[in-house]
Amino acid sequence: MEQKTIRLRKPPELSGWTSPKGMAESCRKESTLYRFSLELLDECGNRCPYCYRGSQDGKTTARIVRLERAKEIISQAADCGAKVITLNGGEVMLYPQVEEIVSHVNEKGMQPLIFTSGTEMNDGMAAFLYEKGASLIVKRNSYDDNGIQDRMFGLPAGSDSLLKIEKTLALLIDAGFNKSEPTRLAIETVMSSINLPQIPSLFRFARQNNIYPFFELITPKAYTDKKLLLGINEARKAFERLLKIDREEFGFNWVPHPPMVAATCNYFDVALYAKTDLRVQLCPGTPIVVGDLARESLAQIVKKKATRRLRDIRGRLMGKCSLCSHHIDLGCYGCRAHAFEKTGDHFAPYPACWQNKM
Numbered sequence: 001m002e003q004k005t006i007r008l009r010k011p012p013e014l015s016g017w018t019s020p021k022g023m024a025e026s027c028r029k030e031s032t033l034y035r036f037s038l039e040l041l042d043e044c045g046n047r048c049p050y051c052y053r054g055s056q057d058g059k060t061t062a063r064i065v066r067l068e069r070a071k072e073i074i075s076q077a078a079d080c081g082a083k084v085i086t087l088n089g090g091e092v093m094l095y096p097q098v099e100e101i102v103s104h105v106n107e108k109g110m111q112p113l114i115f116t117s118g119t120e121m122n123d124g125m126a127a128f129l130y131e132k133g134a135s136l137i138v139k140r141n142s143y144d145d146n147g148i149q150d151r152m153f154g155l156p157a158g159s160d161s162l163l164k165i166e167k168t169l170a171l172l173i174d175a176g177f178n179k180s181e182p183t184r185l186a187i188e189t190v191m192s193s194i195n196l197p198q199i200p201s202l203f204r205f206a207r208q209n210n211i212y213p214f215f216e217l218i219t220p221k222a223y224t225d226k227k228l229l230l231g232i233n234e235a236r237k238a239f240e241r242l243l244k245i246d247r248e249e250f251g252f253n254w255v256p257h258p259p260m261v262a263a264t265c266n267y268f269d270v271a272l273y274a275k276t277d278l279r280v281q282l283c284p285g286t287p288i289v290v291g292d293l294a295r296e297s298l299a300q301i302v303k304k305k306a307t308r309r310l311r312d313i314r315g316r317l318m319g320k321c322s323l324c325s326h327h328i329d330l331g332c333y334g335c336r337a338h339a340f341e342k343t344g345d346h347f348a349p350y351p352a353c354w355q356n357k358m
Helices: 023-030 067-079 099-105 124-130 146-150 161-176 195-206 230-251 298-302 305-311 319-323 336-343
Strands: 035-039 085-087 111-116 135-139 185-191 210-219 271-276 280-283 289-292
Touching: 023 280, 023 305, 035 067, 067 099, 067 298, 085 099, 099 111, 124 161, 135 161, 146 161, 161 185, 185 195, 195 210, 210 230, 271 298, 280 336, 289 305, 298 305, 298 336
Parallel strands: 035 085, 035 271, 085 111, 111 135, 135 185, 185 210
Antiparallel strands: 271 280, 280 289
């Protein structure tokens, strides 16, 4: 009997995250944005040991962006060409006027893209967010082990965080977030030594339910527990195992390269990131500040010489990354935050990549 040949195709995309073809080059050349990210508040009930914001120290600050200020910044982003507003925290669902913020984004003709822990959702909010065209990225680090999820959230055992996340995902699925192409629902999974055995099952769950697998390696910081980090060979094998699942079970094909599974980070190309203190960075993981929204407009920040130089990432990559074909063929430049953390230079070779290892 002749063996049936599976025709491999590109993996599904996430509405609001994947930028259109040619957008990166357009944003760099014209000093515009496709996506703008805004931290609304610092408050969060979790203490994730891998968090960009270092919330694992157990301290909670009360910093929050006032509603009118947040709306003004979002309007400025629209004027800079943004099509998507990413709402970050802390926990976005704890922002007192989150409905007003989401409505304002929608009224400005942009799409809300929300990162959430998935522990603060109800059916009314799910219905509201669906109506306003939002996409949601829900943190989930375990398939069926509540203890692992509690540990990855930095919570005491028995906190039942996974059960809350499962309830949230059920609400969002019922609301229809995963019924469209591209999907409007993702799970954000940080790949670590703690949850590595759970990754394949979690990946299959995502694919089976048309949920975008926002799987990524940890971006290490000075405070990061090094025991969480995967070695280069360990990470490579994990990526290749997920590729095998995609090819054999779902018919999707992609090149396995870090830091993201079946995707490429494009923050430097198309986005900027504002923290709750209104300082603006190239991405959430990089500490270099390119502007301050308390003193200057977003348009001024986008057009600054320093901002444009940092965004011109492809022409300035150094070492092994500059010799790798993936930054041309796939738009890949690894994780610039990790490169900076390791070397102090945004343009240095990405230290966690196996593709450019010599």
